[in-house]
Amino acid sequence: MINYIYQLVAPGAFSIKYEDIDFGDKVIVKPRYMAVCHADQRYYTGQRDRQVLKRKLPMALIHECCGEVIYDPTGTYKRGEMVIAIPNVQGEEDLVIFENYAKDAKFLSSGSDGFLREYVDLPVNRVVPCGDISGGLAAVTEFVSVAAHSVRRFAGIAHKRRNRIAVWGDGSLAFVMANVLRLEFPDSEIIVVGKNTGKLSYFSFVDKTLLSDFIPKEFSFDHAFECCGGEGSYYAIDDIIRYINPQGTVTLMGVSENRVAVNTRDVLEKGLTLVGCSRSGREDFQKAVSYMQDAKLRQRLELIVYEDKKVSSIADIHRVFQTDSCTPFKTVFEWGL
Numbered sequence: 001m002i003n004y005i006y007q008l009v010a011p012g013a014f015s016i017k018y019e020d021i022d023f024g025d026k027v028i029v030k031p032r033y034m035a036v037c038h039a040d041q042r043y044y045t046g047q048r049d050r051q052v053l054k055r056k057l058p059m060a061l062i063h064e065c066c067g068e069v070i071y072d073p074t075g076t077y078k079r080g081e082m083v084i085a086i087p088n089v090q091g092e093e094d095l096v097i098f099e100n101y102a103k104d105a106k107f108l109s110s111g112s113d114g115f116l117r118e119y120v121d122l123p124v125n126r127v128v129p130c131g132d133i134s135g136g137l138a139a140v141t142e143f144v145s146v147a148a149h150s151v152r153r154f155a156g157i158a159h160k161r162r163n164r165i166a167v168w169g170d171g172s173l174a175f176v177m178a179n180v181l182r183l184e185f186p187d188s189e190i191i192v193v194g195k196n197t198g199k200l201s202y203f204s205f206v207d208k209t210l211l212s213d214f215i216p217k218e219f220s221f222d223h224a225f226e227c228c229g230g231e232g233s234y235y236a237i238d239d240i241i242r243y244i245n246p247q248g249t250v251t252l253m254g255v256s257e258n259r260v261a262v263n264t265r266d267v268l269e270k271g272l273t274l275v276g277c278s279r280s281g282r283e284d285f286q287k288a289v290s291y292m293q294d295a296k297l298r299q300r301l302e303l304i305v306y307e308d309k310k311v312s313s314i315a316d317i318h319r320v321f322q323t324d325s326c327t328p329f330k331t332v333f334e335w336g337l
Contacts, residue, residue, distance in 0.1 A: 004118040006317065006337065007058040011046030014314050015058065026121040028071040029085060033139040034115055035064035035305075035332045036324040038229070039255070044321045049257070060113035063087035066130055066138035067120065067335075074124045083127040084141045085120060086285055100149070100279040107279065116317070118337060128285045133292050136307045136332045143172065143330070144288035144301075145280040147180040150225065150251050152284065153277055155184075158249035161222050162188050166243075168212075168236040169227035170194025170203070172329045173253060175304055177225050178206050179297055191221060193239070195232075199328060202303060205296075212239060219243050229254025234261060241266045249273045304329035312336040 005017040021028065040061045042048050048056075065085045069077040077083060089112065091104030099105060108114045130138045165188050167178045174192060181190050182205055190206040193215065200209040210219070212235070222245050228236040233256040240250055241263050250272055267274065280288075291297055306327045308320050311334065324331035 001119070004337065005060050005113055006116040006314065007060050007113065008043055009058040011044060011053070012318075014317060016314075017058070021119060021121050023071060023073065023121075025073055025123075027069060027074070027077060027083075027124050027127055029067040029083060029120045029122060029127065030070050031065050031067040031085075031115050031117065031120060031335045032082070033066050033135040033332055034062045034335055035139040035143065035330055036062070036320060037064060037143075039063075040109065040114075041321065041324060042257075045325075047257070056111050059109065059111070060116040061109050062114040062116050063107065063109040064139055064142040065115035065120075065335075066133075066135060066141065067115075069127075070119065072124065076124050077127070077129070082130040082135075082138065084130055084138060084285060084289070085115060085122060086126040086128065086282055087114065087142065088279060088281060089126075090123075098149075099281040125282060128282065128289060131289055131293065133289065133298075135334065136305060137292070137298060137301060139332045140301065140305060140330055141285065141288050141292065142280070144176055144180070144291055145284040146173070146253070146277075147177045148287040148291065149280040149284040150177065150253055150277040151180055151184050152287070153275055154223070154225075154249060154251055157273060157275055158223050159247055164189045164191060164221040166191045166193060166221040166224040166240070167206075167227060168193050168224060168240060169229075169232075169254065170196050170199040171227065172304060173229075174225075174227035175202060175329065176301075177227050177253070178203060179300055180291060181225070182206065183291060183294060183297065193236075202329075205300060212236075215239065215243065220245050221248070223249045223251075225251045225253060227253050229256055231256070231258075238263060241270070241272065244270065244272065246270045247272065249275060251275045251277055253277050306331050308333040310334040310336045
């Protein structure tokens with residue numbers, strides 16, 4: 001079967017690649033809804049290093065996707081069943097290292113073609129059922145799975161005093177992270193620190209919000225999640241180290257293109273633990289689906305998800321990326337190519 005793959009060949013430029021799909025033992029999924037990530041935008045706008053773009057392009061973008069099963073030789077899924085696609089391509093099984101950190105693992109839309117395709121062929125363990133999560137919302141399950149993974153890492157590393165947990169950032173990642181923490185640690189005080197008053201108004205479900213320029217001197221907390229990334233990473237990490245209690249765990253989730261200076265003197269004096277978290281695995285996707293059964297979480301996610309018009313042409317793909325650059329949180333779209 002001939003498949004159409006919509007590859008980014010240069011910043012702001014797409015081309016169609018034709019590829020023959022061998023059904024074999026893989027599940028064939030027709031993408032239905034997708035979501036745009038900051039990583040996709042950095043490729044689309046050319047904000048990655050020139051050598052990185054040269055090495056990775058041409059490449060189909062998008063790693064957040066749900067779709068309809070067209071064919072499953074294993075009989076695990078019925079034709080027409082809606083599933084969430086897992087972009088992490090497994091390497092060799094390792095009983096110690098998580099699948100998303102394995103040296104031989106790959107990630108779709110980061111060196112390998114993402115989900116901007118007519119059809120996607122995946123091993124059966126790279127899809128999970130949507131359950132009753134609807135299209136546009138199901139598309140952001142991968143995003144929720146990243147938060148699920150960070151909580152799993154945190155739960156296994158951080159000490160048990162979790163009276164106050166702080167989240168640095170006021171974007172989509174911080175929003176999802178704060179929601180998951182609210183579910184997992186209902187007895188903990190959740191505080192969100194950000195820079196944008198308008199965005200912080202969406203965090204009404206947490207115990208407190210603070211503007212990063214007006215943090216009280218006496219402010220303190222037991223653990224923190226850094227969800228800023230970019231140029232804001234330095235300031236967020238620096239503030240976290242300044243205000244966190246001794247032996248706290250700092251979970252780093254924001255991606256920065258540049259090296260970030262870290263105040264190692266205070267890290268050592270306070271005995272802090274810095275944990276890097278990125279992406280997620282199958283178990284995290286399953287946990288994310290479980291989280292999204294919570295009606296309140298779904299209602300909150302709907303507040304930050306903007307569904308653009310259906311994509312039926314390459315011109316529409318450009319429109320979605322332009323729309324996403326103007327929306328404060330997440331952009332999703334129905335895929336009609």
